[in-house]
Amino acid sequence: MRTEQSPITNRPSVPLASSLDVIQPSAIREIANVAFAMDDVLALHFGESTMPTPPYIAAALIQAVADGYTFYSPNAGLLSLRTALAEQYARLHGVTLDPARELVITASGTQALNVAIRCVLNPGDEALVLSPNWPNGAAIVAMFGATPVEVPLEMTPARFAVDFAALEAAVTPRTKLLLYTSPSNPLGWVAT
Known part of the structure; x- marks a missing residue:
């Protein structure tokens, strides 16, 4: 591998992964x-x-x-924290989660998206992205070799809404994921 001198550090620079392009x-x-x-x-x-x-x-x-x-915690986060979150989730949503197997603590939402998308998508897969949406989600999909497919939200007189016909039409055999944020960034739209 050929390396060049970095103009900033005067040290050899290593090319970055092409997936970052x-x-x-x-x-x-x-x-x-x-x-x-x-x-x-x-x-x-x-x-x-x-x-x-x-x-x-x-x-x-x-x-x-x-x-x-x-000090370092277990990779999935402290079990006591995951247990407390599972209890709160059950109170709020009526859904029981196994804190030992179904919850992972991450340092940020971006890290959580990276891990989740990486676990679901393979190169060549597709992810439907309700748009407009926070651009990092689609970028993460593309970074892992999958294709983000935008499905625009419909603007009704009262609010933004999911165009379910457009969403269904966008599904292909390669579709593996639906990515949306609620409340939406940048719209503030809330899925109901």
Whole structure:
């Protein structure tokens, strides 16, 4: 393998995986970088809450650090956390999950999408993506060699809605996944 010198570090550079070629720069990140360089900007670009962490969560974090929870956890996350989440999910949705086999804790939603999509799709498969949607989902699908197929949401007088005829028409033998976010990013649309 031929390597070249990096102009930044003056060390040999290694070519990146060609699967990354499908990922386009994020327009929202470009906008955010401009905003971060400005003073007195109310940052709404990521959809991140401006509310501070609730005191009971901050206190629990401090207590966990004091109790020594500062080392690697099991790959799927602490069983006590997964159990608490399964109980909460059952209360909210009436669905029983096995915390030992059906829940995994990730560091972020993006990591969770990466893992889930990687576990379901093979190169050549298709994923239906309700759009408009957060661009990272379709990029992750493409990065793993599958094809994102956009299915536009229908704009009705009252709200956005799934066009079920268009969704059904988009299904092919290669379709393995339906990707949507609820509440939707960027629309705020909620699936009901």
